[in-house]
Amino acid sequence: MFRSLATHNYRLWFIGALVSNVGTWMQATTQNWVVLTDLTDNDAVAVGTTMALQFGPQLLLVPVSGWVADRFDRRKILLVTQTALALLGLSLGLLLILGDPQLWHMYLFALMLGIINAIDAPARQTFVSDLVDEHNMSNAVALNAASFNAARMLGPAVAGTLIVLVGAGWVFVINAFTFLAMIAVLMNLRLDELRKRPKKQAQRGQLIAGFRYVGSRPDLVVIFVMVFLLGAFGLNFPIFSSTMAVEFGRGAGEYGLLSSILAIGSLTGALLAARRPRARMRVIILSAGGYGLAAAVSAVMPTFTSFAISTILLGFTSVSMLTTANGYVQTSTDPGMRGRVMALYMAILMGGTPVGAPIMGWVANQWGPRWALGVAAVTALLACLIGLGWMVLAQHLRLARRTDSPWRLRVVHDGADLPAEEDVVPEQFSDAIAETTPITLPKLRPAPPRSGEGPRDPGARP
Numbered sequence: 163m164f165r166s167l168a169t170h171n172y173r174l175w176f177i178g179a180l181v182s183n184v185g186t187w188m189q190a191t192t193q194n195w196v197v198l199t200d201l202t203d204n205d206a207v208a209v210g211t212t213m214a215l216q217f218g219p220q221l222l223l224v225p226v227s228g229w230v231a232d233r234f235d236r237r238k239i240l241l242v243t244q245t246a247l248a249l250l251g252l253s254l255g256l257l258l259i260l261g262d263p264q265l266w267h268m269y270l271f272a273l274m275l276g277i278i279n280a281i282d283a284p285a286r287q288t289f290v291s292d293l294v295d296e297h298n299m300s301n302a303v304a305l306n307a308a309s310f311n312a313a314r315m316l317g318p319a320v321a322g323t324l325i326v327l328v329g330a331g332w333v334f335v336i337n338a339f340t341f342l343a344m345i346a347v348l349m350n351l352r353l354d355e356l357r358k359r360p361k362k363q364a365q366r367g368q369l370i371a372g373f374r375y376v377g378s379r380p381d382l383v384v385i386f387v388m389v390f391l392l393g394a395f396g397l398n399f400p401i402f403s404s405t406m407a408v409e410f411g412r413g414a415g416e417y418g419l420l421s422s423i424l425a426i427g428s429l430t431g432a433l434l435a436a437r438r439p440r441a442r443m444r445v446i447i448l449s450a451g452g453y454g455l456a457a458a459v460s461a462v463m464p465t466f467t468s469f470a471i472s473t474i475l476l477g478f479t480s481v482s483m484l485t486t487a488n489g490y491v492q493t494s495t496d497p498g499m500r501g502r503v504m505a506l507y508m509a510i511l512m513g514g515t516p517v518g519a520p521i522m523g524w525v526a527n528q529w530g531p532r533w534a535l536g537v538a539a540v541t542a543l544l545a546c547l548i549g550l551g552w553m554v555l556a557q558h559l560r561l562a563r564r565t566d567s568p569w570r571l572r573v574v575h576d577g578a579d580l581p582a583e584e585d586v587v588p589e590q591f592s593d594a595i596a597e598t599t600p601i602t603l604p605k606l607r608p609a610p611p612r613s614g615e616g617p618r619d620p621g622a623r624p
Contacts, residue, residue: 163301166305177343184317185338188337190318192321194209206526210524214516225373227509228372236501237289237353241348244341258330285501290302292356293357299492311481312425312429315429322416376506385490385491386506389514391544393514399476401519401534402526402534402535406420420473424477427481447550448546450545
């Protein structure tokens with residue numbers, strides 16, 4: 163489960179990311195609570211608008227951000243973006259402490275945060291592939307998600323406590339200093355142990371090459387559609403948690419607690435994904451369906467305690483899907499295209515928020531947060547059905563009787579390439595392998611020793 167931590171560079175990265183992610187979750191929790199309760203009168207649409215401004219730039223800048231991640235030194239990119247994020251958080255914190263904040267200040271902050279993150283996210287996601295070897299990449303991606311969700315358990319609860327004790331502005335100031343951990347890690351990595359990427363000459367059409375690559379991969383198109391549906395309408399946890407906390411008559415502390423309880427399931431899902439040897443399409447599809455069922459259960463919980471417990475399932479199923487999808491995309495994508503494809507993936511995931519968050523906020527305002535959770539359940543089940551439909555039509559998925567027991571069934575498929583379902587093969591060999599018929603080689607016996615020699619060492623190099 164933790165095999166990637168044996169690598170020195172990844173171990174440093176994991177520790178720095180954990181500290182920085184705690185601060186990020188503190189800031190995200192505080193930002194949404196300030197908008198909902200301090201700058202508006204429980205206006206869920208304002209929270210949705212803030213989320214839209216924060217995640218919209220990732221959709222608009224995807225051609226540029228992916229190209230930057232593939233073209234330039236990712237470590238240097240992250241040094242610049244992490245420093246910018248620290249200064250931005252410090253500025254807003256000082257405004258909340260010393261100034262007279264208005265709603266438009268928070269909107270402007272969210273927009274600037276989104277622009278910086280549009281460059282930071284693909285570089286940060288793909289930098290993991292520079293820290294570990296190809297065989298540990300899926301594990302490293304899953305441990306990244308585990309770090310993110312372990313921080314999610316602590317950050318919101320700490321934020322809720324600090325809002326009550328010292329005020330929201332100090333939360334942003336503290337988060338600004340947590341970025342120093344990531345900056346220190348980037349400065350102290352062993353550069354000679356980073357995986358080298360072949361440098362490519364600048365060519366025309368590189369900015370849209372990621373779109374062409376994804377368009378040629380039906381499996382990636384299906385994943386991106388599923389991720390968009392879940393990201394746009396299902397993963398609006400700030401809206402769900404804040405409005406449900408208000409409906410149950412609770413305050414900032416309980417709102418932060420909801421996010422931390424949800425993270426228990428998220429962390430569990432990420433760690434289980436880390437145990438799997440590779441990312442599989444079927445896990446993505448089943449997790450999407452599981453999230454739909456979990457959202458439906460949460461929507462009908464009668465008390466704050468029962469709702470809080472139900473969010474564990476929301477966290478588990480959503481992170482199981484997203485972590486597996488992330489690993490599938492990274493491990494099955496050509497290394498030279500990985501930055502652009504991951505930028506498109508992050509844009510689809512985060513860029514769906516400008517579409518879905520205001521709609522979900524409006525639903526929560528008009529009919530209540532339970533109906534918003536119901537919409538999330540329907541869209542997640544729709545995503546599951548899209549994945550199943552593709553498996554049935556394109557992969558010829560079907561039920562078959564087991565040979566050892568005719569009364570038991572198993573799921574089989576006939577055909578097409580599923581790069582992450584089996585060991586990933588280099589792109590230049592994939593067509594040849596697809597056209598060949600599998601053969602069985604006879605077992606090779608050790609050569610007899612030559613005259614005058616002792617028995618041949620079976621481990622010796624021939």
